[in-house]
Amino acid sequence: MAECTPLSQITNTTSSTGRGGRSWTQRQHTPYTRTPRSRRLTGQGKTVPLARTPQAPRTLSRIKELVNKTWRLYKVTPLYKFDVGSLRKYSRLLSAHLDAEYRKGIAVGVESEVADSARFSLFKGLKGASGDSDAIEITVKAKPKSGQGESKVVLSAILCSVQLPDDAFLFPESFTFLPVMMVKGGVGLTKQIVSWLEHQFDCHITHMSFSPYDLSWMVAMWGGCVPETNSKPVEMMYTVPKEVEGLSRITMTIDAKVCKELWDSIRDPTNNRFTEEEEAAFIKSLESHFFYHFKVKLTAMYLNRVVTSIAVVDSSGRIKFYSDDHVHRVLRHITEVAVEQIQQK
């Protein structure tokens, strides 16, 4: 996992909270977690590891399937005895489980479709480093109740891990760590799959939610990524505390080009990591621009939803990718946040 650990980069960060070298046990004993002083912005080192392995064009197109769809994010603790070779066995077991649940009369009968078959498969193209496990995709197909028509995909879930941070769990071989699960599908069906996975692999799957602090990191890091085509303005939506009756949300939308100028002016281009100071500068400068005009303290509101040219994220864990070039960058950050949240528990 540590084949290209840029030690220099880790020691570069400000003194007290060097993230490298601390095993996870140390973290467990402190009542509070340190918020990171800096985060990886681009990949480990200049060369993206994927560039080394020759890729068939087919793998690239699978990432395109992730784009422009709203996914719900879950965090997954390590899976026990998950064998990549027995995917077919798992498909059979899951299909049987869904069938049994349907016969019991629980859930899925509400829709006009009957969950028919589940399939586990490898989702190529989402591995960040060779230390990551392969991404797994679960698709559930259903046939319409009337019997005619072909079965269509009712739920699609992807378990992945993109460039796990170096000080993540050090666990024995029998565990597979895929901390991020993205699901697109109905709520009832998702619940069934989650309970089956928890039962089968002795793991714990929970919704991933982002605090306003996490969201402000995301908008600060990605606010300057403006792809050539299809650039969207950067938007931050704040919800107003309940004591203020009548007003429910304040949205600030910044033109993409101008936002990039601001981002470039804050950024230190030599440093590969995005520091806390830069994040604070970005958010505070925008909030003070707002305060100058409206005399309203945005810092006291809760940042709820963040839109950038490459992704939309909201605090309940829903995410939508806009640009397939940057899916990796977004997922890498999500992986990091998921690992942090799991370690907190």
Add this chain to the structure above:
Amino acid sequence: MMEREIFRKILGRLRKDELRPVLQEWGHLGKRLHEIDFSHSKHSVHSYVVKGFMKNYPNGHPDAVGKLDLLCLQKHSAKRTWAVYHLKKEQDSPPNDVADPKEFEQRLRRELGVDFKKMELCVLQHEKALWVRICISKGSKTKPMLKNATYCVHFPHTPVLIVTNMKAATAESIKQAFVNVLDYDDIQDIRLTGRCVKSLAQLSLNKYSQGSFSQYRLNQVDLQPLSHGKKRKRTESEESITDPRIVFVNQKEKKQRLEILNDTFGPNPQPTLEKIEYKLETKFHGNHYAPGMRNHTGPFHCRVKFEGTSVIEGIKNLGKTELAVVPLPDHLAKVHSLAKNHFVLQDKTKANKSVQDSQT
């Protein structure tokens, strides 16, 4: 039959308790209204209504659908977003206005009949305003579609027109028709939108008597300043916490803040607006945290939106709960007197000064 479905659709929008009064006002059921038992399920009541109507008018009635639709809309006007238009006149002569719904309908029919062959038109008077429903059909279709209906509210003898659901194709003709009928010269979109027709009317008609001046309009000012009895009632302490151990240190600042807020917003409930949008084209003012932007010339384009159930009230509460620094800037605090909710904020430069002068 198509009409049955349309009737059911319109009736479905009403609540159970609203059915009887609306049908009574509609009047097309006549005596059969008393035969309907309203305690049955909604679906069966609708069937009875449709049957009753068919018996009364076996060949249908051209205005029935329109009138029912308009009556339903009057009850549920908050379901649509309305936009306010201002009618303008060049000279100072008073326009040849209409207040009578029948005459208004006749004039409108004449004007719109020039452009459109097939249309449904209905004018009703409701709470001092004329409510108009215009439903225009495209050439090939025989019956106008329900979802294409444009609804307008006009307050007689005022230059205000509140419109919803205006389709791009017919917008110009409808606007021009109103201008001609009401004897004005031009019509302008004053960028005021919302869901509550009453509030929109209040904002546009009472533009100069909002905020603390609303007290005069609503006759709340003490006409007998020498009698002190009333004043004693007003100065009630708002603190409901009576524990003597709690000491409020900032009473003075709180009082000052509330006084300033009361002066700007007035003691009366604010008109409800759902959204206020600002387009900022000023220089960047966050330079304290982003020193690299000090050399940035040119405007920092961004948009800000305040949303909620009653945004003006919300802004007042922001000041109350200290989430905003009081006194608030004018473009935020004086929204009640500005009669619009889409603003553009620009730096005060010589180039912009001419624009500002032309707008006032």
